[in-house]
Amino acid sequence: MPAQDQNDLISRIESWPDFPIEEAHKLNRNRWSDINSPNAQKFSHREPEEDIINFFDNFGSVIQAPLLDLGCAGGHNLEVAYKRGIFPLYGVDISSAFVSDALARVPSAEVRAGDMKNLPYEDNYFRTIVARGVFHLTTANGLLVVLGEANRVMTSSGILYVMVRHLPDEDEKPRVRKFDEGNKFTYLVYENPLSENPNQNPIMVRNYVQNQENLREILLYSGFKILEMGNAKQNPERNRKGIYTVCEKIF
Numbered sequence: 001m002p003a004q005d006q007n008d009l010i011s012r013i014e015s016w017p018d019f020p021i022e023e024a025h026k027l028n029r030n031r032w033s034d035i036n037s038p039n040a041q042k043f044s045h046r047e048p049e050e051d052i053i054n055f056f057d058n059f060g061s062v063i064q065a066p067l068l069d070l071g072c073a074g075g076h077n078l079e080v081a082y083k084r085g086i087f088p089l090y091g092v093d094i095s096s097a098f099v100s101d102a103l104a105r106v107p108s109a110e111v112r113a114g115d116m117k118n119l120p121y122e123d124n125y126f127r128t129i130v131a132r133g134v135f136h137l138t139t140a141n142g143l144l145v146v147l148g149e150a151n152r153v154m155t156s157s158g159i160l161y162v163m164v165r166h167l168p169d170e171d172e173k174p175r176v177r178k179f180d181e182g183n184k185f186t187y188l189v190y191e192n193p194l195s196e197n198p199n200q201n202p203i204m205v206r207n208y209v210q211n212q213e214n215l216r217e218i219l220l221y222s223g224f225k226i227l228e229m230g231n232a233k234q235n236p237e238r239n240r241k242g243i244y245t246v247c248e249k250i251f
């Protein structure tokens, strides 16, 4: 990808009117922190999905500790790493409600509450970061911020696994709208269909990068070379659209 094209996408993202990142993460934290909410219930005791198993199976020779699971929820991905003998393991999640579930699953892991835009770790520490289903839980500008933060806490040549949802799901479309027509990536999520109640406040904020090419450009700009990228295989019943990628930190 020519440098000019990369900068075009990044400067467009930076110039789009955007929802404030702080406010977006506050909404998302509230959504995930209520342990009785459907979001928290779904992720507190879950089995790992096929794409993350494939990552550990196919990249076993380059996955090294210390490993951080960013947005670790109930610790199901940490458990996959634990069973492969990777140590030490760390987990961080914006919702403190998940910490005890993750620790129950992997007692030797160091799990804490924290926000991916301001990670509670030193520079150049992790040799592997797993960020599955979490980088789309911010705004378009926030995506650049959280990738910069992941880059900061990784060693050079560290491995980053990302899985993001890149388009709104069909069943979600009635409850989702773009923050601003000029902003191609930031979306607001509502509790009820907008046709029923157009004046609701949003309950979550997301970014949808639309396609693999955009994600590739954003990752390159953020200092990551793509080793592999594809459509994430997920439980077909859930019919979610996701892109996975395995990258290496190059600067």
Ligand SMILES: C[S@@+](CC[C@H](N)C(=O)[O-])C[C@H]1O[C@@H](n2cnc3c(N)ncnc32)[C@H](O)[C@@H]1O
Binding pocket: 025, 028, 029, 032, 043, 070, 071, 072, 073, 074, 077, 092, 093, 094, 095, 098, 114, 115, 116, 117, 131, 132, 133, 134, 137
């Ligand atoms: C869709 S779940 C994915 C959970 C798990 N990584 C997986 O692969 O199934 C998203 C997780 O990210 C967490 N999360 C959301 N926003 C976050 C943020 N700003 N910083 C850290 N974690 C966040 C949520 O609390 C939730 O546990």
